[in-house]
Amino acid sequence: MADRILSGMRPTGKLHLGHYHGVIKNWVEMQHAHDCLFMVADWHALTTAYDDVSVIEASIWDMVIDWLAAGVDPDKATVFIQSRVPEHAELHLALSMITPLSWLERVPTYKDQIEKLSTKDLGTYGFLGYPLLQAADILVYRASQVPVGEDQVPHIELTREVARRFNHLYGREPNFEELAKAAIKKMGKSGKELEKLRTRYLQDGDAEALLAAREVLIGSQNIGAADRERLLGYLENKGKIILPEPEAKLTEASKMPGLDGQKMSKSYGNTITLREAPESVTKKVRAMPTDPARVRRTDAGDPAKCPVWQLHQVYTDETTREWVQAGCKSASIGCLECKQPVIDGVLREQQPMFERAQQYLDNPNLVREIVADGCSRARAHASETMREVRDAMGLGY
Structure with missing residues (x-):
């Protein structure tokens, strides 16, 4: 029985290469070995963007095309939209009846996000409860593994605790x-x-x-x-395991730096999108800052102090990196020469994405059919879980 894996992303705009290297590349590998469900987390988008929903719908279709362009295969994985499977909300409500408030208040990202997004009013029931909605997303499919970074491990721990409490309360059948x-x-x-x-x-x-x-x-x-x-x-001398406890499947943090050397992030304005036009990619990389010591072409530099060098780690081979080290330190190559192999590497990575995306751009109905089929498959799994949950909670009449 293959492990069932659930992962998702919130639709908040066009995806960039940081998303690809941090999440989607991993999905593409996992779909060949596991039963994978990839979710557009649109309800989660509302937890922080409830006051501006205009971006959500367009972002959903853009994001799904980006997934497909990056190599997610709808014949191997289930691609679906969270709000189209109402069982997520039903399980969230059921679990909210048994989850102590203190469990939600101690989730590290709760206070962290309130501080980071201090301009928004996040004193809402939905924001406090989003880790529980996340738990419902996982448990409704009885996913055995959830790919997460280190910062998300507490969410999986909460999910495990909620499942354990549910099974303890409701798993002991009379016979x-x-x-x-x-x-x-x-x-x-x-x-x-x-x-x-x-x-x-x-x-x-x-x-x-x-x-x-x-x-x-x-x-x-x-x-x-x-x-x-x-x-x-x-x-284990317990009752029936109605909601199995998932494991966190730790993923490496994205090594994809932004154009300024910081982590690639939309909020820093330092991104290259997955399907960005080649001329725009070329212009952005050429405009990247370099080692401040290289004021003139004849000044020697140090790749370790240059954001472009970080992109060489992702996009060029050992021979090219040796050429950069030698050429930069001796001032025998200029910064534009150093940037060209990075530009070539990015464009090479994006080329198959453009090719895969084209059929969906030409025929948007294809994307909608893939998602409709995925929602139907996801709902079949979720409905089965909810039947057992209702029975266990005395709601099976």
Whole structure:
């Protein structure tokens, strides 16, 4: 059973090369090995941009085209819009009934964002609750892994705590033991092995036995999803695992610097967009600041003090970087000469993106069909989860 991975982005404008190197390149690799769901997080966009919604709709379609242009394959991954799957909101509401307020107030990004965006009134219920909406986004698909950077790990920890609390409150069915034993019987020989491993874990605290038991359970073909979730809880002497706890899949921070040497970010105005015109890319890179010591062409410089050198780390090979080091320090090459291989590298990376994007620009209905199909597939997963959640919470009538 392949890991299910959920990841998403808020539609806040055109994507830039920082997004590509930090997030989308990783998605493109993961889609070949995992069951991936990639979400346009439009409700999340409203948590901070509720007073100006004009950018959201146009940004949604631009962003999806950027994803497809960058190599996301709708035949391999599910691309969908969060607000088109109302089960996200329903699970968010259900989880809000059991989540202590203090859990939300201690999420590090809550106070951090309020300070950073001090010009906005973020004293809203939606902003306080956005980590819980994020938890619902993950749990409604029972995603086993969520790709995040270091700063987002506390959000996954909150998601795990909420899932644990939910399972503790609602996972104990009246006839749980009987149902679990009946499921083990269905497993035949592997059921007996499962019982032995469970005993080793519960009696001796053998953590390896628990891992081995989970492997046996995942590999069993004789039981359905409900029995599998029931037995996951039974292994640890808990109730049925209705909402599995996801793991944070740590991703490397984007190494993509902006045009001024800082992190590439729209708020710094130092970006190159994914599908920026070649002449604009050329103009921007040529205008980049360089080592302040190189006032004249004949002055020697130090690549370590130059933002262009950081782009060489991403876009040029070892031979070119040696040429830059030698040429800059001896003043045998000028700054424009040094910038040209970077320009060539960026344009080379963007070329297939332009080619992939063209069919969607020529026929916007194609994008809408991909998203409609993705929403339908996402909703099928989410509906199944919500059926079990409603039953567990006594709302299955």
